[in-house]
Amino acid sequence: MNMGKKKVAILLPWLKMGGTNKVALRFIRQLVDFSDVTLILSQNIGELRSEVPDGVNIIIDEMKPFKEIFQEDIKKFKVIHIIKDLIYYARVKMGKDSIDNYKYLVGRHGFISNDSFDCAISYHGQSPERLLNLIYRVNADKKVAWIHGKISFTQDECLRMEKYYRRLDHFYFVSGPTMEAFIEKINVNPAKCTVYYNPLDKNEILQMSDDSMDLEFNKNVINILTVGRISSEKGQDMVPAITRRLLDNGFNICWYLIGDGGMRPEIEKLIVKYNVQNNVILLGTKTNPYCFMKNCDIYVQPSYTEGYSTTICEAAILGKAIIGTSPSGGIKDQITDGNDGLIVDATINSLTNAVMKLIENEELRHTFERNIIKKNFSGDGEIKKFISFLNTDG
Numbered sequence: 001m002n003m004g005k006k007k008v009a010i011l012l013p014w015l016k017m018g019g020t021n022k023v024a025l026r027f028i029r030q031l032v033d034f035s036d037v038t039l040i041l042s043q044n045i046g047e048l049r050s051e052v053p054d055g056v057n058i059i060i061d062e063m064k065p066f067k068e069i070f071q072e073d074i075k076k077f078k079v080i081h082i083i084k085d086l087i088y089y090a091r092v093k094m095g096k097d098s099i100d101n102y103k104y105l106v107g108r109h110g111f112i113s114n115d116s117f118d119c120a121i122s123y124h125g126q127s128p129e130r131l132l133n134l135i136y137r138v139n140a141d142k143k144v145a146w147i148h149g150k151i152s153f154t155q156d157e158c159l160r161m162e163k164y165y166r167r168l169d170h171f172y173f174v175s176g177p178t179m180e181a182f183i184e185k186i187n188v189n190p191a192k193c194t195v196y197y198n199p200l201d202k203n204e205i206l207q208m209s210d211d212s213m214d215l216e217f218n219k220n221v222i223n224i225l226t227v228g229r230i231s232s233e234k235g236q237d238m239v240p241a242i243t244r245r246l247l248d249n250g251f252n253i254c255w256y257l258i259g260d261g262g263m264r265p266e267i268e269k270l271i272v273k274y275n276v277q278n279n280v281i282l283l284g285t286k287t288n289p290y291c292f293m294k295n296c297d298i299y300v301q302p303s304y305t306e307g308y309s310t311t312i313c314e315a316a317i318l319g320k321a322i323i324g325t326s327p328s329g330g331i332k333d334q335i336t337d338g339n340d341g342l343i344v345d346a347t348i349n350s351l352t353n354a355v356m357k358l359i360e361n362e363e364l365r366h367t368f369e370r371n372i373i374k375k376n377f378s379g380d381g382e383i384k385k386f387i388s389f390l391n392t393d394g
Contacts, residue, residue, distance in 0.1 A: 006118040006390050008035045009138055011130050015046030017259075017285045018229050019310040020148050024123045025051050026199045030383045032056065035390065040112055040138070042129070047287060061112045061133070066092075069108055081108075099128040099160050106132045111139060119390055121146060125171070131164055142169040142390075146196075147178060149233075149307030151185050158185045170389060172196040174308035175333045196385055197333075198310055202378045205317050209294035215283075217295050222253045222359050225296035227289045227311045228303070230261035235302030235325065237263065237270060238348050242302075244274040245352045251359055256281045256296070258289045293318050298358050298365070304346045306331060316340075319373035321365040323354045340371035 008031060015021055025048060031037055038057040052058065066089065073081040084104060091101045112133065117140040122130040125145030134143055145168055153161060165171075165186055171193045173179035179193050217223045228234045239255055246253050257267070257280065264282065271280050286292065289311075293299060299315035300323045312334050315322050324331035325346035335341035342357070344350040358365045 006035045007038070007115065008390070009038045009040055009113070009115075009117045009120040009140060011040045011120065011122045011124075011134055011138070012042075013124060013127070013130065014041055014043040015048040015052070017047045017287070020124060021046070021048055023148075023198045023310055025053075026201060027123075027383075028056060029053050029201075030199055031386070034383075034387050035118075038113065038115065038117070047285065059113055061137075063105070063109055066105060069105075098157065099132065099164065102128060103132055103136070106136050109137060112137045113139075116140070118142065119144060124148070126151060128161065128164075131161070135164060135167055144168060144170045144172065147171060147173045147182055147307070149174075149178060150181055150305045152305075153185070155185075162186050162188070168192070170194065172386070174198055177332060178307040194385055194389075196382050198308055198313065199382060200310070200313055200317065200378050202317050205290050205314055208288050209290040209318055211288055211291045213291045213295065218254060220252070222251065222298065223296045224253055224255040224298045224300055224355065225258070225292055225315075226255070226300050226302060227258040227293070227314075228301070230257065230259050230263045230267060232263055233303060233305045234259075234261075234263075235304050235346055236267055238302055238346075238351060240267070240270040240274040240276050240280050241348050242352045242355065243276045243279050245348070246355060247276070247279060249356065251356065253355075253359070254279050254281065255300075256283055256292065258283045258286050258292060260285045290314065290318065293320060296320065298323065298355065300351065300355065301325065301331070302346060302351055308333065313377040316372045316375060316377050319369045321358055321368040322372060323351065323358070325351075334377075335372070340368050340375065342368075 010028065012021060012024055028037055032053050032055060038059060039052060040059045040061055042061055044060045070085045073085055088101060088104045091097060119142040120134055120138040120140035121144045122134040123146045124130050125147040131145065165188055173182065173193065173195050176195050179195055183190060226236060230236050236257055243255050271277055293315050299320040301309050301312050303325055309331055312322055312324055312331060322335060322341040324335050324341060324343050326343050331343060335343055337343040342354045344354045
């Protein structure tokens with residue numbers, strides 16, 4: 001490592017395709033110009049592994065499963081540990097596997113690295129697992145959580161998380177509304193909180209958008225696109241019903257979903273239920289979604305919750321007419337409703353009406369395209385916020 005540079009550790013669960021992981025890698029690509037970076041992964045899996053910049057040290061920290069720890073304690077007859085193991089397991093079986101209980105499992109592991117870092121970051125800052133590993137298993141002068149979305153914990157869980165969060169030195173939030181919502185639930189010092197917009201490589205997005213798609217869009221229909229992990233908070237479960245309503249109202253559309261996730265089987269059932277097999281197309285994970293974005297007519301992010309949508313930024317860079325949802329607080333930092341896109345309720349009715357509006361009013365669609373492309377979504381200069389924090393004493 002370069003002795004003149006600060007040393008920064010970044011904790012991620014893995015490098016599977018996903019918005020937060022992609023943004024983390026963009027952040028790392030900027031950070032390596034200023035710091036020696038170590039990436040700590042809980043699992044050595046993911047399509048994005050090849051995108052880790054040269055020179056970044058990678059540590060795979062696969063924690064021992066509880067069963068293995070318990071068997072070792074039995075074998076070595078560690079009575080005190082056996083008792084604590086049984087208490088931990090009993091709480092799990094009773095559904096009380098809270099962050100305080102998980103702390104015991106974390107405590108049974110040593111430091112992740114012998115290195116001492118100037119700063120360590122839990123980049124999935126809402127993850128209790130990453131937070132506890134950051135606090136107890138990484139030796140760093142400064143410890144940071146990066147918050148990417150709405151806190152979904154119960155009031156009791158927030159109180160339990162709060163005592164750990166308060167041990168951190170700083171928090172970065174992907175949008176103003178995300179920061180405000182966090183501070184409402186978690187009592188931390190606002191002076192330790194900074195909005196940091198996600199970095200994007202505009203040139204890379206524009207260049208990749210020129211690649212050929214592995215399928216052809218039908219130019220005789222309106223092609224709608226949604227990109228994101230297929231999960232409960234992302235709202236793809238509304239797409240089959242919306243598509244059915246659009247078709248029944250005489251709108252000839254095809255809606256493509258890029259991404260994968262645990263909700264995919266449910267989406268597949270809904271596609272059959274609403275008889276839209278030819279109109280809702282699941283494309284799975286794509287390492288290059290930008291060529292699809294460039295060629296779609298409307299980009300829709302139907303999320304029930306979203307901190308700051310990376311895919312909206314990417315669609316904006318490509319000059320798309322965009323529909324976002326109002327519960328997704330960070331989207332208000334990205335789109336000016338009625339000027340360069342639409343922000344509507346995360347409901348089937350509201351999204352259906354918004355799509356109809358943009359299909360029927362082609363001029364409005366083109367106005368949004370012209371206006372959104374003028375905005376700066378590259379996050380230029382944001383890295384200076386972190387470097388300033390990194391270089392500040394105390």
